[in-house]
Amino acid sequence: MKTVAPASETTRAPTIYEVAAKANVSIKTVSRVLNGEPNVRPGVQQRVLAAVAELGYRPKMSARGLAGGRSYTLVTFLDEGLTMDHWRIGRSNPYVERLQFAGMLQCRKAGYHLLVELLDPNSPRVEQWIQSTLAALNPDGVILTPPISEDQKIIALLEQFNAPFARLSAVPSKAACLTISMDEVAAAAEATNHLIDLGHTRVGFISGGPGFASSALREQGYRAALEGRGIAFDKKLMSIGDYTFEGGKRAAAILLKEKNPPTAIFASNDEMALGAIHEASRRGLAVPRDLSVIGFDDFPAAQYSIPPLTSMRQPIDDMGVLAVKRLIENAATQRGAAMPQDRAVVPHALVVRASTCPPPRSATPRKTKA
Amino acid sequence: MKTVAPASETTRAPTIYEVAAKANVSIKTVSRVLNGEPNVRPGVQQRVLAAVAELGYRPKMSARGLAGGRSYTLVTFLDEGLTMDHWRIGRSNPYVERLQFAGMLQCRKAGYHLLVELLDPNSPRVEQWIQSTLAALNPDGVILTPPISEDQKIIALLEQFNAPFARLSAVPSKAACLTISMDEVAAAAEATNHLIDLGHTRVGFISGGPGFASSALREQGYRAALEGRGIAFDKKLMSIGDYTFEGGKRAAAILLKEKNPPTAIFASNDEMALGAIHEASRRGLAVPRDLSVIGFDDFPAAQYSIPPLTSMRQPIDDMGVLAVKRLIENAATQRGAAMPQDRAVVPHALVVRASTCPPPRSATPRKTKA
DNA sequence: ATGAAAGCGCTAACAA
């Protein structure tokens, strides 16, 4: 019963039938082995595995997807407007890059694949769009990134279509999904305390983009830290940014123009922190000698800026890995059912580099070469 | 004959049968309309389109892939070692990011999807790995990035498996594939000439990574420009880098230590240029006042460095778009056959920013505030 | 110009 493979010039992909034939078992048994199902004797399993190895066989995703309902595919939805803006200015997008790559690596371990899709929450036809995208891709899970992870309509839609999904967001949701976040408030407080510990009492704050829940939480942490250390909150030390480099520059400029300017600035993301540093040096201020700056996110650029940026690490890699892990787990055990409502908080960490030091007129009489 | 959709609580994805029923045609006709095949009367087409819109129907990728052989998927192969190194140090990878995103956007336009796969050309089982990956994904096309786009074994394997593929590489290949590149030599010469035009005669060069064909070509362009302007090539002005920030620093240090150091440095990529700038300021040299630095690639970081980096733009976006376009075109017309051997050169452009200016002791007596 | 029937390569019931 041996089917001689046509020795064509170009190698053809083997099918499950060829593996079954070579191992002298039925295709179902091959399927069992490949999917780790029980009820296969070790000996048979060995034969099948050997045949698989010899043929270099790998089940075709489309066939599996069609027959089994599982696509072995996860999809990340990114906010279309935001992403395209980034793209057009030619800026890199570390959040997406890290998330995507971490997710991809985790997917690989399970034979999964990760796709990226852009989603415009303001389009009049989001519903249709989501439905048809889910239908076309039939993903085993969806990862929602900010700010669409905070969009109630999107969340409701995903729930309605019964898609298992994980939200990367600091705000909880009652929807049937996994919400992954870091403790934004505590992290922001720790960042602020780092500055206070250094001796700073006039600590400026640059807030983030409206539309991002994280922004308000980071501000909340900043204020909590101040209060906890008995430092009065000063409205003049707060400036509104938008999570961009330019916004950071503008916000810093306002702060630095004050008659009694801050000796340290906590920018609620790295890009703005870099903008603040830029603005400081533009005004002849040396960082950190004259002004300490701490960021938030600890994105790649933080380590290569001048000076290297002290920052609060957002564990985006870990979040991506966790999202993927849980989604795949869910697909494997719940057969496509929605995720049970759940929440996961991933630990953050302060990364001290060279952009923070005690204030100029502080107790520490540290001299810097003028 | 109307099948009433079960008004279940969770919306279910419609199939081609439902569309056909609603439009009163056979599923084959629906298929024709969806795939733009001929022999459909306008009226019928309208009916079908209306039904599709009403149902929010989108053909399921896996079904299409299984039945038609086309997967509507393209895959990019990245060098595994290189990519993982980048990843681990927490560096961003603009080349991949831009390529990936540009490709993804182009894919979207055609209903395609772009996947990323890591490929280790040194693994003893690359062949198996490639074969099984191609079998599993059944991509309509493959995009090869440097340095694996220059790996003869990989190229041969892809050709053997009959996969249509596009190489992003400066070196030609006789293989059945599309080779996309920029004119590295001309671009490097132009970058060098920019410096010479500014009045520099002692122009240093930092070469790139061994294993990248681009490196040798850029050096070639540098030497050609020198020769073209009657400037003698000086071995002492050449330093070996490795396309990394650190490598750029080290290479610049060697150049700057010379008794008669260069007044300008052409680093053969942006990362090294940034490293060179870093090294220069570490030695108390102001860029560009004391030392002009020009990069190559024009990656995002170039515009945000201090000072903003003058660089030769590598049109990586355009290359990605072109690769995707041609691969999809091929899939649509050649039904999975390999690409005809072809070559495409994408135009480059010099982007002048603030890291280059005339040399200190040049004709231009420009004063900078000390 | 349109439709009927036959798979694509798997997984999922259901037998044995």
Place this chain on the structure above:
DNA sequence: TTGTTAGCGCTTTCAT
């Protein structure tokens, strides 16, 4: 413990 038989939702022949 294993194999048989249906489909999954499409695209292809090949009729008509």
